[in-house]
Amino acid sequence: MSLQLAVGLIGMLLASLLAILNEQVTAISMADIQGALSIGHDDGTWLTTLFEAANVSTMVFAPWFGITFTLKRFTIAAVVATMLFGFLCPLAPNLMSLYVLRVLQGIAGGCLPPMLIIVALRYLPPKVKLYGLAGYALTATFGPALGTPLAALWTEFVGWRLAFWQIIPMGLISCAAIQWGLPSDPLKLERFATFNWLGFLTGGPAIAMLVIGLLQGDRLDWLSSDFIRLMFIGGGALLVVFLANEWFYPVPFFKLQLLERRNFAHGLSSLAGAVILLVGVAAIPGQFLARIHTYRPLQTAPLSLLVAVPLLIALPLTAAAMNTRRVDHRWVMAIGLSLMIATCVMGSYMTSEWIRDNFYLLQSLQIVAQPMVIMAILMGVTTGLPPTEGPFASAMFNTFKTFFSAVATGLIEGVGTDRERLHSNMLVDQLGNHALVTSQSINASHGIGELAHRIHEQALVLTSADLYRVMAGVAVALLLLVPVLPVRIYPPWCTTPPSSH
Numbered sequence: 001m002s003l004q005l006a007v008g009l010i011g012m013l014l015a016s017l018l019a020i021l022n023e024q025v026t027a028i029s030m031a032d033i034q035g036a037l038s039i040g041h042d043d044g045t046w047l048t049t050l051f052e053a054a055n056v057s058t059m060v061f062a063p064w065f066g067i068t069f070t071l072k073r074f075t076i077a078a079v080v081a082t083m084l085f086g087f088l089c090p091l092a093p094n095l096m097s098l099y100v101l102r103v104l105q106g107i108a109g110g111c112l113p114p115m116l117i118i119v120a121l122r123y124l125p126p127k128v129k130l131y132g133l134a135g136y137a138l139t140a141t142f143g144p145a146l147g148t149p150l151a152a153l154w155t156e157f158v159g160w161r162l163a164f165w166q167i168i169p170m171g172l173i174s175c176a177a178i179q180w181g182l183p184s185d186p187l188k189l190e191r192f193a194t195f196n197w198l199g200f201l202t203g204g205p206a207i208a209m210l211v212i213g214l215l216q217g218d219r220l221d222w223l224s225s226d227f228i229r230l231m232f233i234g235g236g237a238l239l240v241v242f243l244a245n246e247w248f249y250p251v252p253f254f255k256l257q258l259l260e261r262r263n264f265a266h267g268l269s270s271l272a273g274a275v276i277l278l279v280g281v282a283a284i285p286g287q288f289l290a291r292i293h294t295y296r297p298l299q300t301a302p303l304s305l306l307v308a309v310p311l312l313i314a315l316p317l318t319a320a321a322m323n324t325r326r327v328d329h330r331w332v333m334a335i336g337l338s339l340m341i342a343t344c345v346m347g348s349y350m351t352s353e354w355i356r357d358n359f360y361l362l363q364s365l366q367i368v369a370q371p372m373v374i375m376a377i378l379m380g381v382t383t384g385l386p387p388t389e390g391p392f393a394s395a396m397f398n399t400f401k402t403f404f405s406a407v408a409t410g411l412i413e414g415v416g417t418d419r420e421r422l423h424s425n426m427l428v429d430q431l432g433n434h435a436l437v438t439s440q441s442i443n444a445s446h447g448i449g450e451l452a453h454r455i456h457e458q459a460l461v462l463t464s465a466d467l468y469r470v471m472a473g474v475a476v477a478l479l480l481l482v483p484v485l486p487v488r489i490y491p492p493w494c495t496t497p498p499s500s501h
Contacts, residue, residue, distance in 0.1 A: 001125055008181020012119050013135045014174040015079050019112040020139045022086060022105070022167045023055065024147025025154070028297055029163040032155040042219070043095060047102055049215040052406055053208040054106030059398045060203045060253050062111040063118060063391035068192070070185040075115045076175050081108035083171040090161040110402075113139055114394040119182070121382060121390035126493035127323075133378040134319040134371075140275075140401065141315070141370045144282060145308035152297035194251045203242040203253060207403060209235030214410035218417055254399075255392035266485040267381035268396065270333070272404045273478040274373050277340055279408035280471040281366060282307075284347065285359045287416075288464045292352060292457060303356060303363050310367045318371040322379055323491045329376045330482050336372025337479045339365045344472035348465045352457055383489045412467060419466045423459040431455070 026033070027048050034044035066074040085105035092098035116139070120132040154162035213231030220228050246252040259265045285303055289295035321327050343365045350358070385393055431451075 001123070001128065004181050005123055005183075006181070007177050008183075009119060009123065009132065009135075011174045011177025011179075011181055012075065012116050013138070014170055014177065015075055016113045016116040016136070016139045017143050018079065018167050018170045018174060019082065019109040020143030021147060021150065021170075022082065022109055022164075023051070024144050025151045025163050025166065026051070028147050028151035029155050029160060032160045033163065036160050037095075037098070039095060045216065045219060046099060049212055050099055051102045051106040052215060052402075053211040054103045055110040056211050056399065056402045056406065057204040057207040058107045058110030059114055059402055060207060060395055061200060062114045062398075063395045064191075064196075064253055066111070066115050066118060067391055068188050070187060071115055071119060072178055072182045072184060073187075075112065076178055078108050078111035078115075079171045079175050079178075081105075082112070083168050086164045086167050089164045113402075114391075114398045117382070117394040117397060118390045121385060121393075122387045126491075129382075129492040130319040130323045130375070130379065131316060133382060134315040134375060137315055137371065137374045137378060138311070140278065140374055142308050142311045144278070145304045145311065148286065148297050148304040149301040149308070152301045156296070156298045191251075196245070196249050196252060198245045199242055199249060199253050202238045202245065206235050206238035206242050207399070210239070211403065211406045214406045217410055218413035222414065252392070254396050255389065258389065258392060258396070261384075263380040263383070263486050263489060264385075264393070266481065267377050268400050269485070270373075270377050270380075270478055270481065271397065271400050272407075273474050274377060275401055275404040276408040276411065276474050277373075277471055277478075278370065279405055280412055280467065280474075281340070281343060281347075281362075283409075283412055284464055284467050284471075285362070287412075288350070288354070288460070289356060289359075291460050293355060295356070299356065303359055306360060306363045307366050307370070311371065314367050315371045315375070318375045322375055323493070325490060325494060328488060329379045330486055330488070332372045333376035334479060334482045336369045336376065337475050337482070339369035340373065340475040341472050341479070343369065344468045344475060347468035348472065350461060350465055350468075352461045379491075380486055380489065383492060411470070415470055416463050416467060419463040420459050423462040424455060427455045427458060 030044060030048060033039075033047070034041070039047070062074075062078075068074075069077075082105055085101050085108060089098060089101045089105065092101055113136075116136050120129065120136060124132040150166065151163060154160065154166065209231045213228050213235060216231075217225075217228050223229055223232075243254070243256065246254040247256050259268070282304075286295075286300045289300055318332070322329055322332060343362045347359075347362055381393060381397060
């Protein structure tokens with residue numbers, strides 16, 4: 001692989017990382033952004049929801065357009081658009097224009113991560129293909145972990161506008177690297193003659209409606225809301241039409257026939273659970289510390305940095321281990337999931353006394369666990385996949401990854417709200433059944449307000465412990481799939497498996 005091509009691939013990696021950092025940092029900084037722009041909480045939630053809905057739905061179609069307009073042109077255009085809309089967001093004159101800019105930035109940013117897998121499958125030699133996939137894994141592990149420290153840096157020390165503008169330097173470097181490094185392909189505009197219009201008109205709205213339902217569900221009380229019911233029923237119906245069309249259409253966006261391959265089917269199903277795990281294990285400590293001890297991103301940043309920085313070493317080492325004949329990717333995944341389970345079990349024993357230091361051991365396990373799980377999934381999905389099927393695999397993989405990130409958010413919020421109510425009611429009932437204890441507690445706490453605060457705090461602790469147990473259940477379910485669904489595969493450079501003796 002030439003130096004020029006390597007620079008182009010690094011540019012593609014930076015473009016994908018740019019999209020993830022933009023998504024994460026703006027989401028974590030949203031409270032400061034809303035305060036600076038005098039936006040209320042309910043209106044502010046739509047800034048994240050509209051961005052995510054546009055982002056996920058775009059990933060369905062981005063690979064098709066990338067092949068049609070060429071990977072180089074399409075990626076550079078998407079990076080420039082992401083930077084432009086990000087620059088304009090803090091300058092928006094009113095809330096409606098900010099909504100529009102966030103949707104447009106979500107569309108542009110959603111075009112970037114799928115391009116990286118296509119380029120890796122197309123250009124990387126077999127000997128280094130797993131290292132290229134380790135680069136993609138950075139966008140699922142390192143990128144999200146780096147979001148909190150960067151958000152803390154901009155909001156605490158520089159200015160909230162940098163949450164939007166931080167992507168500009170990385171974007172310029174990315175465009176220059178891609179322009180110089182990637183080969184130039186001819187335009188393939190003739191592909192529009194077979195454009196999948198039905199898939200385009202049903203798939204995008206279906207995904208967007210489901211994501212909106214998931215992210216707004218907890219705020220609007222889920223199925224008690226007519227709007228949420230409309231999002232789920234309408235989105236589900238459109239999704240059925242989209243999938244049926246994709247199965248039969250000769251040039252689909254999703255090639256569902258790939259699911260007939262056991263490793264590909266296992267990879268996507270494991271990806272769904274792994275994303276829920278990654279989002280949950282990252283979100284629970286931050287939410288706990290923020291709600292119990294009023295930590296801001298600056299105080300939780302060390303927890304994220306503890307994971308983010310070592311991942312730069314752990315991911316290549318995991319790729320190197322899996323690039324040998326002896327290492328079975330199924331065992332790698334099983335070990336990673338076992339470490340995830342250990343993390344969640346230890347977290348389920350938390351108390352109200354826990355502070356940031358108590359989470360360091362739990363986060364340390366993620367340094368080993370996350371690369372093992374993600375690299376095993378990527379290896380299972382991509383090994384044996386010809387470059388011609390790379391766009392289909394990329395569309396399905398990235399859409400699944402980002403959609404189930406929204407599922408994870410909805411799950412954490414929904415289960416968290418439900419369990420918090422349950423625990424609050426149980427604690428109040430227990431106090432009510434012990435009149436003497438209640439009287440003493442009120443007198444000792446100088447009023448019922450302090451008692452209510454202690455009940456609320458304990459309910460939050462029990463809820464966080466329950467969320468860790470839910471995450472442990474997800475990890476156990478994924479672990480049970482490992483000996484059943486995937487088959488043994490070998491690194492991309494192995495043309496034939498080793499002999500039985």
